[in-house]
Amino acid sequence: MNWSNILTATLSAFFGVNAMYFALSAIGLNVQFGYAGLLNFGQAGFMACGAYAVGMTAHYYGISFWWGVPIAVVYAVIFGLIMGVPTLRLRADYLAIVTIALAECVRLIVRSVTFKKYFGGSDGINQFANSFVSKTPFNPSSKYSLYPFADSVNAVGSVLLLVSFAVCSVLLGHMLAQKWAKEERQGFQTKWIISAVAVMAFLMIASKQTEYDGLSFKSLVVGWILAAVIGGFIYMLMRSPWGRVIKGIREDEDAVRSLGKNVYSYKMQALILGGVIATFSGIMFSVSRGSVQPDNYSRDVTFYVLTALVLGGLAKVSGSIVGPMLFWAILSFVDAFLNELAKSWGGHVDIFGIPLITESSHIGVYVQVVIGLMLVFLMVFRPQGLFGNKKEMALDGH
Amino acid sequence: MATDEQTLSETARIARAALANVAPEPGVAKPDPIMTAEGVRRSFGGITAVDVERVEIQRGSITALIGPNGAGKTTFFNLMTAFDTPDTGKWWFDGKDLEGVQAHKTADMGMVRTFQLTKSLTKMSVIENMKLGATGQKGEKWWNGLLPFTWLAQEREIEARADALLARFKLDHMRNEYAGTLSGGQRKLLEMSRALMTNPKLVMLDEPMAGVNPALKQSLNQHIKGLRDEGMTVLFVEHDMDMVHDISDWVIVMAEGMIIAEGTPDQISSNPAVIDAYLGAHQGKSLLEDL
Amino acid sequence: MNPGDQLKKRLQHLVALLLVGLAVFGMFAEPAHAEDLAVKVRVQNQVQDAGTGKTKKEPVAGVKVVVADTSGAQVGEGVTDDKGVALIPLPAKADYTVTLDESTLPEGFALQEGGAERQVKGDAFVTSTVTVNYFTGAANRATVGWWSQFAQRLADGARFGLILAMCAVGLSLIFGTTGLTNFAHGEMVTFGAMIAYILNTDRAITPWLAFPVAIIAGGAFGLAQNEFIYSPLRKRKIGLVSQMVVTVGVAIVLKNIFLRILGGRTKVFAAFNNQDCKRVGPICVTPRDATTALISLVILVGVALALQKTRLGKATRAVSDNPDLASSTGIDSQKIIRLVWILGGMLAATGGIFRGLDEGVGPFIGSDLLFLMFAGITLGGLGSAYGALVGSFVIGLFVEVSTLGIPIMPGKNWPAPLDWLHNGVPSELKNVPAYVGMIIVLLVRPQGILGRRERVG
Ligand SMILES: Nc1ncnc2c1ncn2[C@@H]1O[C@H](COP(=O)(O)OP(=O)(O)O)[C@@H](O)[C@H]1O
Numbered sequence A: 001m002n003w004s005n006i007l008t009a010t011l012s013a014f015f016g017v018n019a020m021y022f023a024l025s026a027i028g029l030n031v032q033f034g035y036a037g038l039l040n041f042g043q044a045g046f047m048a049c050g051a052y053a054v055g056m057t058a059h060y061y062g063i064s065f066w067w068g069v070p071i072a073v074v075y076a077v078i079f080g081l082i083m084g085v086p087t088l089r090l091r092a093d094y095l096a097i098v099t100i101a102l103a104e105c106v107r108l109i110v111r112s113v114t115f116k117k118y119f120g121g122s123d124g125i126n127q128f129a130n131s132f133v134s135k136t137p138f139n140p141s142s143k144y145s146l147y148p149f150a151d152s153v154n155a156v157g158s159v160l161l162l163v164s165f166a167v168c169s170v171l172l173g174h175m176l177a178q179k180w181a182k183e184e185r186q187g188f189q190t191k192w193i194i195s196a197v198a199v200m201a202f203l204m205i206a207s208k209q210t211e212y213d214g215l216s217f218k219s220l221v222v223g224w225i226l227a228a229v230i231g232g233f234i235y236m237l238m239r240s241p242w243g244r245v246i247k248g249i250r251e252d253e254d255a256v257r258s259l260g261k262n263v264y265s266y267k268m269q270a271l272i273l274g275g276v277i278a279t280f281s282g283i284m285f286s287v288s289r290g291s292v293q294p295d296n297y298s299r300d301v302t303f304y305v306l307t308a309l310v311l312g313g314l315a316k317v318s319g320s321i322v323g324p325m326l327f328w329a330i331l332s333f334v335d336a337f338l339n340e341l342a343k344s345w346g347g348h349v350d351i352f353g354i355p356l357i358t359e360s361s362h363i364g365v366y367v368q369v370v371i372g373l374m375l376v377f378l379m380v381f382r383p384q385g386l387f388g389n390k391k392e393m394a395l396d397g398h
Numbered sequence B: 001m002a003t004d005e006q007t008l009s010e011t012a013r014i015a016r017a018a019l020a021n022v023a024p025e026p027g028v029a030k031p032d033p034i035m036t037a038e039g040v041r042r043s044f045g046g047i048t049a050v051d052v053e054r055v056e057i058q059r060g061s062i063t064a065l066i067g068p069n070g071a072g073k074t075t076f077f078n079l080m081t082a083f084d085t086p087d088t089g090k091w092w093f094d095g096k097d098l099e100g101v102q103a104h105k106t107a108d109m110g111m112v113r114t115f116q117l118t119k120s121l122t123k124m125s126v127i128e129n130m131k132l133g134a135t136g137q138k139g140e141k142w143w144n145g146l147l148p149f150t151w152l153a154q155e156r157e158i159e160a161r162a163d164a165l166l167a168r169f170k171l172d173h174m175r176n177e178y179a180g181t182l183s184g185g186q187r188k189l190l191e192m193s194r195a196l197m198t199n200p201k202l203v204m205l206d207e208p209m210a211g212v213n214p215a216l217k218q219s220l221n222q223h224i225k226g227l228r229d230e231g232m233t234v235l236f237v238e239h240d241m242d243m244v245h246d247i248s249d250w251v252i253v254m255a256e257g258m259i260i261a262e263g264t265p266d267q268i269s270s271n272p273a274v275i276d277a278y279l280g281a282h283q284g285k286s287l288l289e290d291l
Numbered sequence C: 001m002n003p004g005d006q007l008k009k010r011l012q013h014l015v016a017l018l019l020v021g022l023a024v025f026g027m028f029a030e031p032a033h034a035e036d037l038a039v040k041v042r043v044q045n046q047v048q049d050a051g052t053g054k055t056k057k058e059p060v061a062g063v064k065v066v067v068a069d070t071s072g073a074q075v076g077e078g079v080t081d082d083k084g085v086a087l088i089p090l091p092a093k094a095d096y097t098v099t100l101d102e103s104t105l106p107e108g109f110a111l112q113e114g115g116a117e118r119q120v121k122g123d124a125f126v127t128s129t130v131t132v133n134y135f136t137g138a139a140n141r142a143t144v145g146w147w148s149q150f151a152q153r154l155a156d157g158a159r160f161g162l163i164l165a166m167c168a169v170g171l172s173l174i175f176g177t178t179g180l181t182n183f184a185h186g187e188m189v190t191f192g193a194m195i196a197y198i199l200n201t202d203r204a205i206t207p208w209l210a211f212p213v214a215i216i217a218g219g220a221f222g223l224a225q226n227e228f229i230y231s232p233l234r235k236r237k238i239g240l241v242s243q244m245v246v247t248v249g250v251a252i253v254l255k256n257i258f259l260r261i262l263g264g265r266t267k268v269f270a271a272f273n274n275q276d277c278k279r280v281g282p283i284c285v286t287p288r289d290a291t292t293a294l295i296s297l298v299i300l301v302g303v304a305l306a307l308q309k310t311r312l313g314k315a316t317r318a319v320s321d322n323p324d325l326a327s328s329t330g331i332d333s334q335k336i337i338r339l340v341w342i343l344g345g346m347l348a349a350t351g352g353i354f355r356g357l358d359e360g361v362g363p364f365i366g367s368d369l370l371f372l373m374f375a376g377i378t379l380g381g382l383g384s385a386y387g388a389l390v391g392s393f394v395i396g397l398f399v400e401v402s403t404l405g406i407p408i409m410p411g412k413n414w415p416a417p418l419d420w421l422h423n424g425v426p427s428e429l430k431n432v433p434a435y436v437g438m439i440i441v442l443l444v445r446p447q448g449i450l451g452r453r454e455r456v457g
């Protein structure tokens, strides 16, 4: 068994494109579900809004790719309104059902032959992001490492990435410190610093194991900075009176309504804000690949983002950023581990005579089973995420 | 009650004097009503939960709404505060027609209610619960949320007001705890003080004493009287007849959705229709035992 | 310190240790690249059945496919086997071009949408295999008069509506009694179809035994879900929204287990296969379809009557109406809930078997119906079993009939959604109007046709 393969896959996934676009999407879902309690099961639809907005600029409208960003925001707002208007006055189930059905509608429509002219059918849209791709300071065909002492590293990129590393490590350290500090504030400072340093060290070591191609690397720099900035905004917003109303609605919307807040309007704001953030996830994902494909926005994507979010912890900005990292690291670990296992067992994995893996495509199935199990167990035993706060957990019984 | 007369506050005397000449009959007109409902009906499937021909609530008074379980008191509250819509009927608050007005708007107009099943926001701290109650907050606009200088001053003001209220309701020691850690009685207090953060004209309390321990009940009584002293009108649902007697200026009795009696506490406790309603609903238990 | 805390502490230490180990190991190990990668090309011929208007997919063997990298150099080639599949190993996760050699297609076959050349992106390798699908064959629809087409769609729609209603009643009953919106209900449908398929086709058991066993297994499956998942969650007082998220996780797990057991391709039952359709007036229906429709109808009427007349049915409705009141009148609500899960599981399994007879058995046949069930339930009114029944029937009928246009509009040059009225909804989008309909219902009458407003306070 080649542990080195497994390790490389796991660590690359930690900061990879998948973790990046999931983080953006999870920040949005966190606003909706984590803070406002709105069970949006149509996040993939919002992501598709972003992807297709930028994809269609060149393909259909024949305008510069950069127009895609404002168009994406407009799409997301419209999509959010369509979702919200019929459901936000009703109980939570309706929102879940309608959002998932609408996202499915979007997927069906964009992949249809009928609307191929606009959306490119099941092949999607390719080669639209040339103005993003070509402006890259990184050569798309060479490999870039995050490791500051590697040969192929680009100074600009590694500085930028180190900055976002620092942000991430501060967030992660903050969480670990909260978790480890026995009495909330005592010894907080030192532990906080120790954790941050430990995380930084881990990141440096992890970076040695990983490398990305030029386009991915550029997308990662842009995407993670975007995630950090948006995360910062949400952090501030949730500490403002606006955030207080939003959190109140999650706890009990009738109580908030009785205090004179227009709950419907606030829910709509949260739904749309989260959707607009998710739209950036779609944009970043599609430009990082230079293509838009409808099947990347299936309902399962929403559920995976949800799992990643719950893994990091609901109603915490840090959770929505670290969760996706851990999520993809775990997935890639399981995938690589099973691949290696299958390889070292001669392509066949039998347990008690049950042929678990007989061809490599079976591995994906188990990876998804792991996702499902993760979602179930986290939701039941650790709704506050892996680094959840005990006090808050105790309240869940109520 | 004679003993009470001496301890009555100035506002209480005014309120009782204003109601002294009002006839004790259902739907009677009051000298200065703050809330009026007319022909309000609401049925669920076969059951008519509320069928109020006319009722007025006197401004500046403490009015008790009593009646057996299932009489429609909570539904009446829901209808008045737009948490539910009646099948027919009209109702006014402070002279304004409330038909079609949304629930949150009624709170803005100065009408605030609490719930029979307490709704404390468990995963928010007590002080956050309180601050949520303040109306007209600039920082509640999302674009201001990101610009703390637009709301920080107001926030400090609100916090001071919230702290004062918490101190008055003896919740200040729980200020930074999650509301979910409070006891049932403390939650009732929190919900009431949070409602007061809206600076209401009319406070509608749905069973504020349910589940509150006797010691706390006494101070709650004082608090409710205090509200009247500050110029607020109080309408509350209660089952404890002693307490109703103690603090209310006027009593309205509901049964099977209808207002069956109105009057001062003394008039009500000797009203045969009321005794009948309770006895009917409770199959022969004595009134005092049950209430 | 209680044992739970101790366990947590140990786990924390374990995690910390693992992280350190990983980090140390990472310092010394070298980065690696190689992996067992492949592109899986699948070629299928789409044939449209003249009678039913449904599309069937059949594998095309002996087609040559070439894979080239971005520089145009060939990195692999393959020929499709009798499953229509060619597995071509690849050196690395990178971008490739897959080209199908059209001259190797069988006589009279032509590629449909997409063209012979397809791009595979390096990022598409979520697992180690990426699948590329080719479809061939031209649809040849028989020209039949509009009215007989309409009658045919109506008949098919009614049949589909009955199946959908059967699947949805359980979903609605579970919602009514527990408040839970079960996103894994589609998997209960698939489960029944899968068990029936395995018994009937793999184990060659007569359908008269295999199908009832599968239905009973479906009931047991429902019961097991209640006993091992949702009943404990209710006892732990886990909120409904969290429970709903749990059902999503359960759906993901089950769906993938089914995928592993059944494989990705749609399978056909050994029983009642290849029947010729019999003309009945303007419509053509196979004896099998006529029988399943009749059985579905009998079952649904039976369920409706049972809810109306029997003691247990009345108790179920009482629990749905008001659980607290019901338990105060001495109804054991847990028992009712258990019953509802069993009944829901059995109905879903039956629906799954019938659907499988119709469309073949695949791992997603149930989950593909889930949203239509939701649409039906919403239309009928969340929580009302009769509503679910009627609503789902209407939705099923609507979905089938909407693919047939009403040729009344002059000129066919209308833009896409408008010309659907004239030409019918394209079958790839036939669920879209149902979903949109559901949203319109929510706007106009949120409580559905037979539902009620909720209580506050
Ligand atoms: N949403 C509802 N659906 C059906 N019945 C309801 C609903 N809300 C209230 N009721 C019924 O209306 C009647 C009045 O209830 P309620 O207002 O809660 O009484 P009270 O507060 O006086 O105890 C009861 O019979 C109750 O069952």
Ligand SMILES: [Mg+2]
Binding pocket: B073, B074, B075, B116
């Ligand atoms: Mg009540």
